[in-house]
Amino acid sequence: xxxxxxxxxxxxxxxxxxxxxxxxxxxxxxxxxxxxxxxxxxxxxxxxxxxxxxxxxxxxxxxxxxxxxxxxxxxxxxxxxxxxxxxxxxxxxxxxxxxxxxxxxxxxxxxxxxxxxxxxxxxxxxxxxxxxxxxxxxxxxxxxxxxxxxxxxxxxxxxxxxxxxxxxxxxxxxxxxxxxxxxxxxxxxxxxxxxxxxxxxxxxxxxxxxxxxxxxxxxxxxxxxxxxxxxxxxxxxxxxxxxxxxxxxxxxxxxxxxxxxxxxxxxxxxxxxxxxxxxxxxxxxxxxxxxxxxxxxxxxxxxxxxxxxxxxxxxxxxxxxxxxxxxxxxxxxx
Ligand code: UT7
Numbered sequence: 001x002x003x004x005x006x007x008x009x010x011x012x013x014x015x016x017x018x019x020x021x022x023x024x025x026x027x028x029x030x031x032x033x034x035x036x037x038x039x040x041x042x043x044x045x046x047x048x049x050x051x052x053x054x055x056x057x058x059x060x061x062x063x064x065x066x067x068x069x070x071x072x073x074x075x076x077x078x079x080x081x082x083x084x085x086x087x088x089x090x091x092x093x094x095x096x097x098x099x100x101x102x103x104x105x106x107x108x109x110x111x112x113x114x115x116x117x118x119x120x121x122x123x124x125x126x127x128x129x130x131x132x133x134x135x136x137x138x139x140x141x142x143x144x145x146x147x148x149x150x151x152x153x154x155x156x157x158x159x160x161x162x163x164x165x166x167x168x169x170x171x172x173x174x175x176x177x178x179x180x181x182x183x184x185x186x187x188x189x190x191x192x193x194x195x196x197x198x199x200x201x202x203x204x205x206x207x208x209x210x211x212x213x214x215x216x217x218x219x220x221x222x223x224x225x226x227x228x229x230x231x232x233x234x235x236x237x238x239x240x241x242x243x244x245x246x247x248x249x250x251x252x253x254x255x256x257x258x259x260x261x262x263x264x265x266x267x268x269x270x271x272x273x274x275x276x277x278x279x280x281x282x283x284x285x286x287x288x289x290x291x292x293x294x295x296x297x298x299x300x301x302x303x304x305x306x307x308x309x310x311x312x313x314x315x316x317x318x319x320x321x322x323x324x325x326x327x328x329x330x331x332x333x334x
């Protein structure tokens with residue numbers, strides 16, 4: 001059976017950098033650079049400017065990934081777009097991206113709604129589609145805009161300091177003969193915790209979907225039980241990492257690089273330490289990106305390549321946890 005390999009990687013962050021000091025200056029937020037740094041490891045993040053959409057970010061990241069693969073948009077035959085912050089309720093962002101990048105070709109485009117695990121879920125789907133022979137070159141993009149949904153007052157400060165906007169993309173296709181490619185993927189969900197990290201409005205579950213009352217109550221902002229998410233994230237990311245290693249018959253000591261989801265530096269330090277993976281084998285970008293949910297892992301991959309840390313034949317472990325709860329891992333032979 002043929003295997004799947006990542007052929008190219010791209011990323012894009014909006015130009016506007018927002019430092020912790022800038023957030024500290026928002027009086028109603030009652031936060032500080034020191035608190036954000038110590039509790040999360042974040043120093044700055046990027047926010048879009050008025051008029052810049054998630055699709056805009058995705059276009060930049062996708063172009064770089066396609067170019068980095070040595071391909072042109074004409075070579076792509078399917079699009080998977082992972083996001084929790086689509087430009088509109090419907091249609092999905094995959095369609096907007098199809099129009100921007102492949103306007104003269106009606107290739108399939110779908111959205112994946114799995115929050116922070118969205119990229120790994122998408123990679124696992126793409127892996128199956130490549131292995132089955134249905135497609136030859138699939139573009140996967142994770143793109144998010146959080147800044148337009150954050151509550152910059154005291155009641156939203158736990159979340160508003162954490163998130164950033166950005167996009168990351170990869171192109172996948174068949175691995176050369178004999179190359180092991182993606183060795184194992186594992187996907188999980190536990191919907192009983194769906195409301196521990198969620199956005200309640202607007203929603204088709206409400207009549208009407210949004211109201212003056214819900215707006216006045218700030219129920220269109222995301223809400224999170226931070227401590228609970230934190231604890232579950234560590235347990236599940238470690239657990240699912242062991243699962244993919246076992247499925248692939250590999251030991252932790254064989255892992256060359258861990259590219260974890262970027263939600264909190266302390267989560268990643270604990271995950272690495274509980275797995276027994278030394279710091280120098282981990283790439284983090286959270287200090288300058290914040291949490292970009294579905295975009296974090298391809299952005300991390302891009303950074304690892306840039307730093308020369310990700311090399312041919314490396315064993316690479318990806319793991320993520322987020323709203324849903326959903327969590328996932330993937331083990332790749334690079
Ligand atoms: O992508 C997956 C989804 N997200 C995550 O994985 C995030 C998971 N959770 C976290 O990263 C952490 O729980 C947070 C960073 C959100 C919070 O850190 P924490 O160490 O768990 O803090 P805490 O919620 O226990 O709060 C400690 C204190 C509280 O004050 P008191 O009650 O001790 O007086 C909070 O009110 O910190 C306060 N606090 C803040 N202070 C300054 C909470 N947010 C802020 C803030 N600035 N932004």
